[in-house]
Amino acid sequence: MLAHTIEEVREKRREWKGLKVGLVPTMGALHEGHLSLIKKAKETCDKVVVSVFVNPIQFGPSEDYDKYPRTLDKDYELCSKEGVDLVFAPSPSEMYGDGGKLSNDTLTYVCPPFFYVNKLCGKTRVGHFDGVCTVVLKLFNIVQPDYGFFGQKDAQQVVIIKKMVKDLNVPIEIVQCPIVREESGLALSSRNKYLSQEGKKDALVLSSILNNIKLCYQKGITDIEALKETAYSFLTDKHEMEYLEILDRNTLEEKSKADNDSIALIACRVEGVRLIDNTYLGER
């Protein structure tokens, strides 16, 4: 079933009283990464809701909100094949009203802690995680699921959502699912659609750099600067590096040495497309 209004979802939710409900929040343009979340949800829950909403308030003014791929018909078909019980695809005005410009002058926001936000993607995407937390909490309140499914691909996002759930006592369990990759190693992303064939090859440096760091760590190198320096040999003038960090995977704190709780995270532009990837150093 496809729902466009909050009221339709609430009605469905009332029907499902007592059942275990899972929510997979997405911005659509579904790929195997999303499908892995949906499959996990289907395993765990009686009913699965997928939301498809390109959330305006998590995009900066110079970002790709207008250009972001919108493929609802195909998304709905994919969801139906996976046995999704409800696809919720609201309009921006259904989510935020018709009050004109969306800003913290007129809307209540959920603001995750600066410590988690002022680094990695949050450094360049100002306000992004406020927008993410706000829409995710709205979706949680609309769908009232028992479980929320998120991909590790957006590692900072998952840490921040888990922190929000803890800080605000949201009665929902967050399930984190591993990154899905092409055979080449490229992490799946809706933004890969922006890349040419050539660009997709250049984009392999992200996973290559991370794999190499993990390899070096597992060979015994724990000095963080040394691990990060191994990246340079991979980069060409096709790569505009935004960040490469090695942090604690749960708290995003800097560490003096890499250890089994470390995560390496990278953001890099290829053909102007901003790509991110990450890997846990302690995992085989």
Next chain:
Amino acid sequence: MLAHTIEEVREKRREWKGLKVGLVPTMGALHEGHLSLIKKAKETCDKVVVSVFVNPIQFGPSEDYDKYPRTLDKDYELCSKEGVDLVFAPSPSEMYGDGGKLSNDTLTYVCPPFFYVNKLCGKTRVGHFDGVCTVVLKLFNIVQPDYGFFGQKDAQQVVIIKKMVKDLNVPIEIVQCPIVREESGLALSSRNKYLSQEGKKDALVLSSILNNIKLCYQKGITDIEALKETAYSFLTDKHEMEYLEILDRNTLEEKSKADNDSIALIACRVEGVRLIDNTYLGER
């Protein structure tokens, strides 16, 4: 029953599955104002929860957090007499953990819109309504009530909470209850305890000013400046006026003329104690 932990409340809430639950959030030091909320909740709901929590994050550094009256034994007794089913009195660390300083560097906050915050009490109490919304959403998520009961005494607070509930799609109905006054006209407040007998007399100017404005409005004066000017004759050197505003009661917008949707709001210090009061001009 008295609960100090979130887990106890969640357990009770599971027992109450399918019942209509009401929450009356308080900072304790309960008076007839609070009891009127509790009575309303008892009328409407199968089970009533009263939270008693002096919320550190809604007090500014120079405010009365340490001094705020704490009378849990008496509060619990009053609640029991009213047939309250659960009193939830958590410690600050139960609500916010033991992470040291509470700030938006380390905690997720709910931030109501600037438009609603940058006026009235929010002008001098910087961060106050962020703290209020954050704790109220936490309590909503812990208790998961069907109804939340709030007093009109804190008029800006109710407008902001209603806006939060709407903006974040919180599945809870907000019930607003009228101000309870002493026979003298003084609006009940836990902070009245700070006043001497003399101070209580001086504090009557708040309700006198508001009553007079309402009277003038009902006699036909709609010019807002003219209505506000009627206040001056009431003030002496015992009164340190903070604000007197006439706004739209639902949106807190300024209006060109007073009308039946107008609210007059006042904040004034007496003996250093900050007191607030308000009245709807259109109500008899």
